[in-house]
Amino acid sequence: MKILGRLFLALACFAGLARAENPPTAPEKAPTEKAPSEKEPSEKAPLPQAEMPAGDVKRWLTFFDKLVDTVVADQGSCDKMAKDVSAVIDSNHDALALARHARSQNMKLPVTAQQHMMDGIKKMVPGMQKCGDDPNVQAAFAKLDENQQQK
Numbered sequence: 817m818k819i820l821g822r823l824f825l826a827l828a829c830f831a832g833l834a835r836a837e838n839p840p841t842a843p844e845k846a847p848t849e850k851a852p853s854e855k856e857p858s859e860k861a862p863l864p865q866a867e868m869p870a871g872d873v874k875r876w877l878t879f880f881d882k883l884v885d886t887v888v889a890d891q892g893s894c895d896k897m898a899k900d901v902s903a904v905i906d907s908n909h910d911a912l913a914l915a916r917h918a919r920s921q922n923m924k925l926p927v928t929a930q931q932h933m934m935d936g937i938k939k940m941v942p943g944m945q946k947c948g949d950d951p952n953v954q955a956a957f958a959k960l961d962e963n964q965q966q967k
Contacts, residue, residue, distance in 0.1 A: 865924045867923060868925055877932060879911035883904050884937075886904050888940065895950075898950065898953045901953065901956040905959045
């Protein structure tokens with residue numbers, strides 16, 4: 817089951833789900849006595865996160881759905897799952913790159929897309945319970961981490 821957690825984290829990082837709704841701000845300064853009208857610029861509320869553009873969301877979810885469909889279809893054969901997951905990841909570097917870019921720009925997925933991903937992960941649970949400990953399946957999903965590290 818450890819791979820399910822890693823899988824979710826990797827996909828969440830790509831999709832911007834792991835980012836806080838409001839990014840952390842700089843550490844607070846020691847309190848000083850100021851009039852209420854003399855607020856520091858850093859004391860303003862953080863800006864809300866922008867959502868990924870609709871076209872990028874569609875491309876990301878198309879990749880994600882292919883990954884889900886592959887895990888569901890191959891849940892009877894861990895060797896086939898490993899090979900097919902690897903192929904899906906290898907053939908979708910563009911979707912991974914746009915997600916990486918969105919994350920670097922502090923963008924997030926719309927709530928409907930986040931829910932879509934959660935539903936997809938639930939569909940993958942049986943296949944991942946069966947094959948999640950298989951070293952070849954783990955190596956295939958590790959490509960998500962490797963792609964995340966690329967600049």
